Amino acid sequence: MKILISDKSSPKCAEILHKAGHEVDEIFGLSPEELKNIIGIFDALIVRGATKVTAEIIQAAKKLKVIGRAGTGVDNIDVKAASTRGIVVMNAPGGNSNAVAELVLGQMLMLARSLYDAAHTMKEARWEKKRFEGTEIIGKNLGILGYGRVSRLLAQKARALGMQVRCYDPKIGKDLVDEASLAVVSSLEDVLSWSDYLSVHLSLREDTQNFISRAQFQRMKRGVYVLNCSRGGIVNEADLLWALEEGIVAGAALDVFEKEPPTDFTLAKHPQVIAMPHIGAATEEAQENVSLIIAEQIADMFAGKGIRNAVN
Ligand code: MLT
Numbered sequence: 001m002k003i004l005i006s007d008k009s010s011p012k013c014a015e016i017l018h019k020a021g022h023e024v025d026e027i028f029g030l031s032p033e034e035l036k037n038i039i040g041i042f043d044a045l046i047v048r049g050a051t052k053v054t055a056e057i058i059q060a061a062k063k064l065k066v067i068g069r070a071g072t073g074v075d076n077i078d079v080k081a082a083s084t085r086g087i088v089v090m091n092a093p094g095g096n097s098n099a100v101a102e103l104v105l106g107q108m109l110m111l112a113r114s115l116y117d118a119a120h121t122m123k124e125a126r127w128e129k130k131r132f133e134g135t136e137i138i139g140k141n142l143g144i145l146g147y148g149r150v151s152r153l154l155a156q157k158a159r160a161l162g163m164q165v166r167c168y169d170p171k172i173g174k175d176l177v178d179e180a181s182l183a184v185v186s187s188l189e190d191v192l193s194w195s196d197y198l199s200v201h202l203s204l205r206e207d208t209q210n211f212i213s214r215a216q217f218q219r220m221k222r223g224v225y226v227l228n229c230s231r232g233g234i235v236n237e238a239d240l241l242w243a244l245e246e247g248i249v250a251g252a253a254l255d256v257f258e259k260e261p262p263t264d265f266t267l268a269k270h271p272q273v274i275a276m277p278h279i280g281a282a283t284e285e286a287q288e289n290v291s292l293i294i295a296e297q298i299a300d301m302f303a304g305k306g307i308r309n310a311v312n
Pocket of ligand 1: 070073096230
């Protein structure tokens with residue numbers, strides 16, 4: 001089979017597919033027009049987040065049988081259009097979950113101790129010791145929105161550091177305590193008003209777009225810290241700015257934006273916001289994991305060993 005890898009991934013990905021007898025082209029940074037012109041000859045396409053696999057690309061992909069996402073979110077792929085053409089869309093969930101959970105943990109500590117500002121003042125040769133009295137995360141309430149792999153890992157790590165954790169997921173909608181004793185609650189209201197830290201780990205869907213907007217901010221504890229390392233567009237950016245200005249939100253950590261890269265950096269530049277350029281999964285380990293997982297899944301599919309982690 002002929003396979004195109006169109007976003008930079010670990011060399012292991014091409015290696016595994018070569019070994020399985022496939023022909024692999026690694027061509028990065030293609031424009032939509034360039035991708036459309038060449039996609040017709042490929043049986044499989046492997047992407048990360050940069051390549052936008054639109055309906056137009058899928059229409060031109062006459063031989064395509066599978067689109068593999070070396071990562072979790074498939075919002076850069078028109079899954080509906082792929083399904084219509086009988087193309088399997090698969091992802092590599094779990095491969096980068098720990099990287100994201102660790103980033104959130106780091107962000108919580110950054111927010112609690114103003115670590116960004118404290119380090120930055122020293123770079124400017126300023127000694128502002130009195131300015132930086134922070135708080136501790138031990139004993140604080142962490143609310144997690146979305147009950148998936150990242151959430152469970154984050155919950156485990158946060159509890160090990162002495163935090164209380166509650167989780168809400170609109171897809172679950174009932175109270176339960178999972179096998180790791182993590183409380184999943186049926187009321188969003190409950191999590192919003194209880195949390196000292198609120199971390200968003202939902203996937204971007206029609207029902208999660210603007211999931212956290214002004215009405216939800218109004219129900220939060222004053223002084224809450226809000227973190228989003230899932231997808232831009234789930235936390236309404238204009239409303240977050242409003243909540244920061246109103247003093248409802250004491251600080252926010254954002255790894256994802258409605259538009260990436262943002263055209264408007266107002267939120268990223270806000271003094272109470274620490275912003276990152278979507279680096280949640282950017283670790284050597286995570287990139288190797290997801291590349292390996294997706295390559296093996298595609299090799300197995302072509303070898304008739306079944307389809308794993310299909311999202312359609
Ligand atoms: C994912 O969905 O896997 C992460 O957001 C990382 C990425 O987009 O590569």
